[in-house]
Amino acid sequence: MEVKPIGYVRDENTVEILQEYAEGLRGIENFRYLWIFYFLHLSEEKLLVHPKGDKSRPLRGVFSTRSPNRPNRIGFTAVRLISVEGNILRVKGLDALPGSPVIDIKPYAEVYDLPYGSVLSRKEIERRIRDEKLIENYIDLKTQLQPNGFDCTLQSVAKIKGCGKLDFDNSERTLPEIEEIPFEDDWVFLSKGVYRARINEIVNLGKDVMAFGRPRSSLVRCGANILTAVWDAGYKGRSEVGLVVYSDGIWLKRNARILQLIFVKLTEETEPYSGIYQLENIH
Incomplete structure (x- = not known):
């Protein structure tokens, strides 16, 4: 199998592609991040190495380290x-020596490359909304999308009346009654107290992502x-949250943005949520 260079690293910010492969760059400007694969041309072939070149540390198998001294001497870096x-x-973050032969370039795709345990970016949230209906019934996508979250809006608000009951296995759980507070000319005034607010948006989480709200x-x-719990993986519904007014009062307009959801990719897919709040307020 022959591996041919398609270009070379010129310096820490520059990759030059050979003219015969330049046509392969068409469309690459549409991506913010790339994977650069290159040949570790100054490295040696080794199977045992000292981690980080520190000879005071015991030898380890090269496949359990990030050492450049490897059998096939292939390196890659996200830029x-x-x-x-x-x-x-012109790139930023290139971890390769000048003169390193470049053997391939691929776009960084969050759908495949996003590390588990990562907070979803605006771009990935937007993709999941488009492809997986992560959020439905939003008012204006451009306004509600944030750099690392999504703003949810007020549909209704209710006063909490009476007392609730909680136990260990939910067999005796009782939620307090609520009394919805009507809007007047699209505004509602909330005096000091505790309320339950419902959002407009339907949240639809896959088995690989959870959310929390702020x-x-x-x-x-x-x-x-805003008082919230967590949104478990697999949950779908039009959620309700606690709303506490500490001051003398607050005016809220219908559809006001009150809550930002932050989405986190799990380390692996999990059993989906199946509690009593599944599909709440959407039937």
């Missing part, structure tokens, strides 16, 4: 693409807060 100038790629900072600055 941010700054610009494309003909057959020249109040919008503007809500906190108005003397109010």
Whole structure:
């Protein structure tokens, strides 16, 4: 099997692609991040190495280390693409020595390459909304998408009345009654107290992602807060959250953005949520 260089690393910010392969760069400007695969041309073939070249540390098998001294001497690194100038790629974060032969380039795709345990970015949230209906019934996608979350909006709010009961296995669980507070000219005034708010959006989590919520900072600055639990993987529903007003009161308009959801990719797929709140408020 022959592996041919398609270009060379010129410096820590520059990759030059050979002219005969330059056509393969068409469309690459549409990606923010790339994988650069290259040949570790100054390395040696070894099976046992000292981790990080520290000879005070015991020898380990090379496949359990990040050593450049490997049987096939192939390295790869994720870079941010700054610009494309003909057959020249300007990048940031390139971990390769000048002169390293480049053997392949691939776009970094969050759907495949995002590490488990990572917070989903705006781009990945938008992709999952488009492809997997992660969020439905939103009002304006551009406004509600945030750099690392999604703003949820107020559909209704109710006063909590009476007492609830909680036990260990939920066999004696009783939720308190609520009394919905009507909007007047699309506004509702909430005096100091504890309320239950319902959002407009339907959240639809896959088996590989969970979510947690935080109040919008503007809500906190108005003397109010959002109380939430976690959104388990596999949950689908139009959620309800606690809303606490600490100040003398707050005016909220229908569809006000009150809560930001943050999504986290799990280390592996899990059994989906199957509790009593599954499919809540969507039938």
